Amino acid sequence: MTAQVESELETETEELTVREAIRQAMREELERDEDVFLIGEDIGVFGGVLEVTGDLYDDFGPERIKDTPISEAGFMGAATGAAATGTRPVVELMFSDFAGVAMEQIMNQMAKMRYMFGGKAEMPVTVRTTEGGGMGAASQHSGTVHSWIAHFPGLKAVAPGTAASAKGLTKAAIRSNDPVFVFENKMIYEQKGAVPTDEDFTVPIGEAAIEREGEDVTVVATQRLVGESLQTAENMADDTSVEVIDPRSLYPLDIDTIVESVKKTGRLIVADESPLSYGTHAEIVARVQEEAFFSLDAPIQRVGTPDTHIPFSPPLEQEVLPSGDDVRDAIRRVT
């Protein structure tokens, strides 16, 4: 993995925001393959509510940047049907909370067709959606639901924490012949980072990245918490050496990289914005104890949302949302 980080560093890069990186990924894939098209609500002239598709409409027009009626079940299903019949739709589900409206097509059709049909259906569909609290958008526009999708057999789920992985994962998702959900976090669209310029740069689905090497404790962090954990690691550098890993892909999960790290540090913090019960944290914790139980020197700590919805009022919202400070506190508890 270290080798991979190095090889990424050697390639030519440019500074992009996460938003620009995702848009660039879509632009390149639209140019590369004419079977690729985008479909979703207000992604055309409007440019997407969080401005991710932006000006793609100007360059690709209404045939390839398709504005839909407000019908998540309908267009999620249409994307599924289209993927099974020779095209490569990239769906924008405006907020991940709206997965509720589209869930039937996701769980009973998209996820199951290949298997139920004995392998006789391709499912090259990508679903981009935005998660997370922090902008006062209240409970129906702030959820983190990636654990549902990662849990459900037949779906792949990725969740970038940096601009480079945002671009690389989006491109890998579009090129994949499996249904891949790309869980963007709405609070990091403006976060900048070095992004490889090579048009064939992708981040393979199922590969974690060690974003910072350390000796004392491993922090596995996702999405917004990658950047915040890196900052925390920096702040604590005087007395604690923190390794920060972004799994990038939730399913499949690169458990080997995480286990390798825990064998070195003996301590693990899992930081993810999803609710704590029955989710992403639990999966990582379970797999680590299966493979590295005897390397652990302290109880594994979880940092997440304490099983509440995300409230509107900013002081309440900040209260429940996990942050870099919570990661610091968790590290302090075990080091």
Place this chain on the structure above:
Amino acid sequence: MKVTTELYHCMVAASTYIEDCCISVWIMADFDLQSTEGRLEALRRMVTIRAFDEEAGDRFADGEIPGFVHLYIGEEAVGVGACAALDPDDYIASTHRGHGHCIAKGLDPQYMMAELYGKAEGYCNGKGGSMHIADVDAGMLGANGIVGAGPPMATGAALSIDYQDRDQIAVGFLGDGAVAQGQVHEAINIAATWDLPAVFVIENNHYGEGTAVEDQHNLDNLSDTAQAYDIPGLTVDGMDITAVAEAVSEARDRARAGDGPTIVEAETYRYRGHYEGDEEPYRDDAEIERWQERDPIESFKERLIDRGELTQEEFDELQADIEAEIDAAIEFAQDAPAPEPHEAYEDMFAEMPPEIERFASAARTDGGRPGGDR
């Protein structure tokens, strides 16, 4: 700590009590387009909506109000006309553009504004914000962040009414965009099949976010969808409060008589962007101005003046009073206390499971209780 929490709950209880009193005062006012008093009340509510939303837009721009706000300016005749046809104990289920429905239903602007500010004294104790203002006791089943989620809620309220043989109805508001949602179809079909006392009011403001209605539907009149359920459907001028009130009033009679739901489509227009901050690349000023020429407040006011029920001076006075009321609401919201951090963990369930408490306190280095200082 414990004492403070208890004290706090007493305060909340007290403020809720005060709130209840205020609401009942609001509901007492005669509000029915059949009488002069009722018409003046309707005008007052329309002007209140506009003043509230203009102020909310400004305060959002100033950064005082977080999140998203969707303003109702231009559409006042629809919410107020529909609610004027209702009894105070009828239900409404609203949309993301809900401020107008709240005021039309008689909610108090100061607690609404406190909610927009995320304050403890807001209708939802700051947990909901603009998109989720609700007052179930007042028959307001919530603004809604999910497009198309209101109609099933109205069907559900109509189901309770029918089940318990109560003399009420439920109105589900929805936008033109929401008509494309599957759950809207399912909800209307259930209500129609079971003859439930519901009315579905489509607010056709000609756009769903930045997409024009003709790019979302293959029908000219969205009320034509009623044919699929074999229920009455009609399209009325949503800039004319009387037209809306009459249509909803007839629909209400039908619902109460056990004849099932009606779809009323009101043609209207939103003057502001989809949400505040919308750059509106999808329309031009000329289009907005064309609709403003038929402004629902202006035209209703003129009609009342023509009938001799109002003078321009009285209207100016009314407007000044309302502006003062909204200013007071802003001040109230600004000065109101923020919710206490521990409230973030409350209201998830009727019976709090131990997980929430445990996760919340485990997250503190001091092992402190939820909401303790970070």
